[in-house]
Each structure stands twice: as C-alpha cells, then as structure tokens.
Amino acid sequence: MNRLIKIEWYKLKSFKGFWIFAGIYAVAIFGLVIGARSLLLFFKNQGAEFRGLDPTMFPIFDLQDVWQNMAYLSSVFKLFLGCIVVTIVANEIRNRTLRQNIIDGQSIGEYLKGKLLFNGVMAAFSSVVVFLVALTAGLLYSRVQGLHYILEGLQFVGGHFIIIFGYLAFCLMLTLLFPRPGFLIIGLAIYTYMFEPLLSLFLSHYENLSQFWRQVAEILPVTAINRVVTQPFGKYFLQEIQDFVSWQRVIVALIWSTVFILLSYLLLKKKDW
Amino acid sequence: MSEIVLKTSALRKQYRRVTALEGLDLEIERGMIFGLLGPNGSGKTTTLGMLLNVLKPTSGSYEWFGQTPRAELRRNIGAILEHPCFYPYMSAYQNLQVAAEIKETSHDRIDKVLDLVGLYERRHDAFKTYSLGMKQRLAIASALISDPEVLILDEPTNGLDPKGIVQIRQLITDIARMGKTIILASHLLDEVQKVCTHFMVLQKGKKLYQGSVGEALDGQSVIEIASEDMSALRSYLEERFGSSNISSTTSYIEIKQSGDINPAALNVQLYQSGISLTHLVKRGGSLEQEFLKILDEHE
Numbered sequence: 001m002n003r004l005i006k007i008e009w010y011k012l013k014s015f016k017g018f019w020i021f022a023g024i025y026a027v028a029i030f031g032l033v034i035g036a037r038s039l040l041l042f043f044k045n046q047g048a049e050f051r052g053l054d055p056t057m058f059p060i061f062d063l064q065d066v067w068q069n070m071a072y073l074s075s076v077f078k079l080f081l082g083c084i085v086v087t088i089v090a091n092e093i094r095n096r097t098l099r100q101n102i103i104d105g106q107s108i109g110e111y112l113k114g115k116l117l118f119n120g121v122m123a124a125f126s127s128v129v130v131f132l133v134a135l136t137a138g139l140l141y142s143r144v145q146g147l148h149y150i151l152e153g154l155q156f157v158g159g160h161f162i163i164i165f166g167y168l169a170f171c172l173m174l175t176l177l178f179p180r181p182g183f184l185i186i187g188l189a190i191y192t193y194m195f196e197p198l199l200s201l202f203l204s205h206y207e208n209l210s211q212f213w214r215q216v217a218e219i220l221p222v223t224a225i226n227r228v229v230t231q232p233f234g235k236y237f238l239q240e241i242q243d244f245v246s247w248q249r250v251i252v253a254l255i256w257s258t259v260f261i262l263l264s265y266l267l268l269k270k271k272d273w
Numbered sequence: 274m275s276e277i278v279l280k281t282s283a284l285r286k287q288y289r290r291v292t293a294l295e296g297l298d299l300e301i302e303r304g305m306i307f308g309l310l311g312p313n314g315s316g317k318t319t320t321l322g323m324l325l326n327v328l329k330p331t332s333g334s335y336e337w338f339g340q341t342p343r344a345e346l347r348r349n350i351g352a353i354l355e356h357p358c359f360y361p362y363m364s365a366y367q368n369l370q371v372a373a374e375i376k377e378t379s380h381d382r383i384d385k386v387l388d389l390v391g392l393y394e395r396r397h398d399a400f401k402t403y404s405l406g407m408k409q410r411l412a413i414a415s416a417l418i419s420d421p422e423v424l425i426l427d428e429p430t431n432g433l434d435p436k437g438i439v440q441i442r443q444l445i446t447d448i449a450r451m452g453k454t455i456i457l458a459s460h461l462l463d464e465v466q467k468v469c470t471h472f473m474v475l476q477k478g479k480k481l482y483q484g485s486v487g488e489a490l491d492g493q494s495v496i497e498i499a500s501e502d503m504s505a506l507r508s509y510l511e512e513r514f515g516s517s518n519i520s521s522t523t524s525y526i527e528i529k530q531s532g533d534i535n536p537a538a539l540n541v542q543l544y545q546s547g548i549s550l551t552h553l554v555k556r557g558g559s560l561e562q563e564f565l566k567i568l569d570e571h572e
Contacts, residue, residue: 007374014363096358103325104375104415105348273327 004114005121007106012118017087022122025080029129032073033137036060058236061141067153068232068243070134071160074126075229078164079192081122082171083185089115089172090181099273108268115172116261123164131157159229159245166225166253167192169260176267196222221260225253276303277339278423278454279324284333286319286478293319294478296333301456301471303422306449308465308486309458310564311475317458318355320475321427325352338422348376351416352425357408361401365392365411368400369418376419386414390444406437413444424448427458442468466490466560474567482567486560493558496534499525499551506548525552 012018043055060069092098101111134153139145171188178184203209203217218224228249230242279301286294294316301307309317322328324335326342337346359368369383387393390410395403403411409429416424426445430438445468449455459465465472466486474482500506507526510519518529528534536555543550 003374003377007371010367010371010374011360011363014367015360016362091360095361097360099327099354100358101371101375102327102344103347103352103354104372105344105346105350106375107344110344270329272322272329 005117008114008118015088018084021080021083025077028077029074029133033133061137063138063142063144063149066134066138067156070130071156071229072232074130075160075163078167079189082167082188085168085171086175086184087181089175090179093179112265112268119165119168123161126164127157127161130160155245156229162228162250162253163225166257169257173260173264176264192222196220219252221256224256228253278303279337281335282333284335285331286323287331292478297480303454305471306455306469308469308472310465310472313460315475316478317475318427321354321425321458348419349421350423351421353412353416354427357412359400362399364397364399366396369415372415372418378419382418386417390414405432423454425456462560462564481571489563490558493562495556496528497525497554500548509546
C-alpha cells in the first residue's frame with residue numbers, strides 16, 4: 001500500500017497541473033471564510049440590516065452551523081480536485097505511461113488501487129483543511145462555544161470526505177472512458193454544475209411526473225453524492241433542512257462510488273492500452 | 274540451454290476486420306537472441322503487446338517461465354514497446370524511480386543503468402528535453418532496471434542516426450553477453466542478422482518461418498568458381514552437387530546451398546580431377562536474401 005502511494009506521489013510531485021489545481025482549491029476554501037466575512041462586514045459598513053440585526057451577527061460561523069456550511073461550500077469546489085485526477089490519468093494514457101506501468105509489472109488492480117488510495121489521500125487532506133478552516137472560523141466568530149459542537153460537527157467533515165472521494169472516483173471512471181482532458185473538464189463542469197442539478201430540479205418539481213421520478217432525481221450520481229451534506233442555507237430563510245448526515249444518504253453515495261470503481265476496473269481490464 | 278522462457282499456443286488477435294495475429298505457436302529458450310522480423314504492420318508489436326498484457330488476446334494463451342502470466346512475472350522482463358514511454362515532465366532519474374518502485378527493485382541500480390547507457394550526466398533533466406537517441410537509451414536503461422532475465426526491444430534503433438544505431442547495437446550485444454534472453458522486433462534485416470541467434474518471420478499476422486540465423490545464412494551461402502575449362506568444371510559440379518544447385522554466369526559458376534562444402538577440400542578434389550581453378554570464392558548469405566525468398570514462397 002505504501003508502495004502504491006509512493007508511485008503515485010512520484011508521478012504527481014513534479015506535475016504542474018497537480019500543484020495548480022490543488023492551489024486553486026486551497027485558495028478557494030480559505031477564500032470562502034475570508035470572502036463571507038468580508039461580505040458581512042461590507043454589508044455592515046453599508047448600513048444594511050437583517051431583521052434589525054447587524055449583518056456580522058448573521059450566524060453562518062456559529063459552531064452549530066459552521067461545519068455544515070463549510071463542508072457543503074467547500075465540496076462545491078471539488079471539480080478542481082477532479083481536474084487533478086482527469087489531467088494526470090489522461091496524461092498517463094496519452095503518453096502511454098499507463099501502458100508502460102503495466103509492462104513494467106503493475107497489475108490492473110494495483111494501478112487502480114494506487115489511484116484510489118491517492119484519491120483517498122486528497123479527500124482526507126481536503127477534509128482536514130475543511131476541519132481546520134471551520135474550526136478557526138468557529139472559534140473566531142462564533143457566538144457560542146463548546147466542545148460538543150465540535151464533536152457534532154465532525155459528521156460533516158466525514159460527509160465531506162465521502163463526497164470528495166465519490167466524485168473523484170466518478171472523474172477517474174470518466175477519464176478511463178474518455179481520456180481527453182480538455183473536453184472532459186468542460187463536460188464535467190457543465191454536467192456537475194448545470195446539467196444534473198437542472199435535471200434533478202426538473203424531475204423533482206415538474207408536477208406531471210410521478211413519485212418515481214422524484215426518487216430518481218435524488219439518486220442521480222452527482223446529486224446523490226452531494227446530498228450526503230445537505231445544502232444548509234435554507235434555514236436562514238426559515239426553511240426546514242436536514243441538519244445531520246444520514247446513513248441512508250451515505251450508503252447511496254457509497255454505492256455510487258463502488259459502481260464507479262467497478263466500472264473503472266472493467267475499463268482497465270477490457271481496453272487495449 | 275533448453276529451458277523454455279516463453280511459450281505461446283495458438284495466440285491470436287482479431288480486430289474488427291483485420292486479423293493482426295493468426296494462431297502463433299512459439300517457443301523461446303533461455304539465452305536466445307530472438308529476432309522478430311516482419312514488414313511494418315505484420316503483427317510484431319501486436320504480439321509483444323499481448324505477451325506484456327497491454328493488448329488482450331482474442332484467443333490462445335502464453336506462458337512466461339513456464340507459468341501462467343501475472344504481473345509479478347513481468348517484473349523479471351524488461352520491455353519497451355514502440356517508442357519510449359515516459360513521464361515527459363519528469364527527469365530520467367524520477368522516471369526510473371517509478372519503474373524501480375513498480376518492479377520492487379532497489380533504487381541503487383538507477384545510477385548504474387543510467388551510467389551504462391551514458392545518461393548519468395543528464396539524469397536530472399526533464400525527459401522532454403531529450404533527443405530521440407537519448408530517449409531510446411533511457412528506455413533500455415529502464416528495461417534493465419530490475420536486472421531482468423528477459424529483455425524485449427521493439428525497433429530499438431528506429432529513428433536514430435547512424436552513430437546512435439551503432440551505440441544501441443553495441444549495447445544490445447553487450448547485454449546479450451551477460452547471458453540474458455533478448456527478443457528483438459525489427460524490420461531491419463541487417464540488424465537482426467548482426468545481433469540475433471534465432472529469428473522468426475511474420476507477415477500479415479502469420480508466422481512464415483522460424484529458425485536459427487546461422488542455418489538460414491548457410492542455406493544462402495554461395496560458392497563462385499571458375500576455371501579455364503568451364504565445361505569440364507560444370508559437368509564435374511553438376512554430377513557432384515546436382516544440376517539444380519549449379520548455375521552459370523558469364524564469368525563463373527555458382528554453387529548454391531553450399532553451407533557444408535569446404536572450399537579448400539573442393540579445390541584439392543578438382544585439381545586431382547585435372548581441373549585447375551582461376552577463381553574460388555565462398556560468399557556468406559544475407560538474411561535479406563533469405564527473407565525475400567521466404568516472402569516469395571508465400572506470395
């Protein structure tokens with residue numbers, strides 16, 4: 001296992017794309033807190049009020065809320081981590097180094113395991129960053145403090161891990177299927193941020209569709225993976241939202257991840273490299 | 274010497290319309306330098322690709338070292354298919370780190386193999402900055418990283434300048450002297466003749482011929498002979514070697530298939546029969562003649 005991580009690390013450490021996309025992702029996560037805080041301060045300076053309250057009192061950084069908010073918002077940027085997977089794997093296919101890896105004596109299973117382990121490492125890093133950023137923001141700006149809030153928040157950090165890992169498995173499978181990084185990244189962006197959300201919205205809200213289609217809307221791959229951490233902002237507008245990570249959603253996301261991994265294995269096994 | 278390193282049984286690869294390889298049966302013994310000869314597109318790379326698990330056989334099977342193929346066995350084979358494949362943004366050293374890690378072999382050998390192919394000085398430069406010759410040499414270094422028993426080289430001198438070709442050939446002969454089994458795919462007959470002990474001819478996915486280079490060349494060797502009395506010479510030779518093996522040109526007579534004829538003994542015998550020679554030359558054959566003959570026979 002250590003050996004497979006090492007191999008992936010050798011491949012990535014001098015790969016520019018890795019550092020660029022990882023950098024953008026890190027900046028985006030840190031930027032979230034700074035951006036949100038600056039926005040609230042800006043509103044305050046403009047003299048805006050929310051129901052008679054100072055905008056900086058808006059509870060997005062409260063220790064009860066900050067975990068779900070951060071876990072959800074950071075996972076929006078998962079495409080940047082996906083880009084790392086897409087570019088490195090497409091690169092390996094185009095330069096035929098994947099083929100050379102197999103010739104040198106790596107089995108298909110080992111190659112896939114190496115990629116998945118590294119996806120796991122990236123998801124873990126992302127989760128640690130989310131944890132640290134949420135913790136810092138919470139400790140600085142929260143109006144309530146308490147260890148139990150932090151412990152409760154950990155479920156969202158775990159949920160974030162599952163989202164990132166599942167999405168990266170999705171990207172890996174697509175790259176093995178269609179190893180054109182340019183097209184694939186644009187396609188992924190459109191699919192992830194426009195096509196599937198709109199389709200899901202349509203299926204769940206169009207009146208003439210039956211209950212069946214409403215359920216389909218919830219198990220579309222990216223939607224199902226995203227739903228592990230529910231979009232939390234409705235509660236600030238007095239909507240009811242799921243403020244915990246439920247096992248059912250975790251299981252659906254894990255089933256999708258397994259499907260992507262199995263498909264990746266089949267593609268690696270069946271294709272000529 | 275008779276230990277079988279590679280054995281294929283009815284190995285076949287079918288693309289939608291094209292049969293890239295038709296039921297290949299092949300055995301390669303330890304220590305052979307085996308040339309895989311054939312025109313471009315004859316199925317050489319397809320064959321090697323299947324033996325290295327990057328192309329899936331349509332049917333048939335193969336064994337390495339008498340065992341069903343698995344990834345661990347390939348770690349004892351050093352191979353490059355077609356052009357050298359490396360991570361372009363990584364240095365030679367880093368690329369070999371990946372190969373060494375995959376092959377579970379010590380990183381200590383990296384400097385050694387780089388030195389062997391003359392890339393030690395440039396080991397920290399990115400692969401993409403290398404010339405074609407350097408890339409080919411790095412490929413050979415990479416193939417040697419685990420000190421493998423078998424080396425597979427696919428067109429190793431392709432695209433090189435004459436100096437590069439000589440260097441690579443020298444390298445191959447040096448490696449062969451270390452007692453390794455080498456499989457060399459090439460469309461260059463001269464190359465196979467110079468380095469190989471055995472060879473096989475592929476055309477359109479079919480094996481046309483397999484044998485040792487020495488025998489094939491013997492079959493091609495020719496004795497040119499002339500005397501003042503050409504008609505006496507001719508009738509003597511026809512009687513002795515059969516008229517089908519004898520042909521005349523304007524200035525001398527040729528004896529074909531002369532592999533086991535000793536020119537010195539022949540000279541003595543002719544002299545004793547009262548025929549004195551003005552010309553006696555034994556010419557070795559070339560694989561080129563043999564190759565063209567094999568292709569002709571199968572037209």
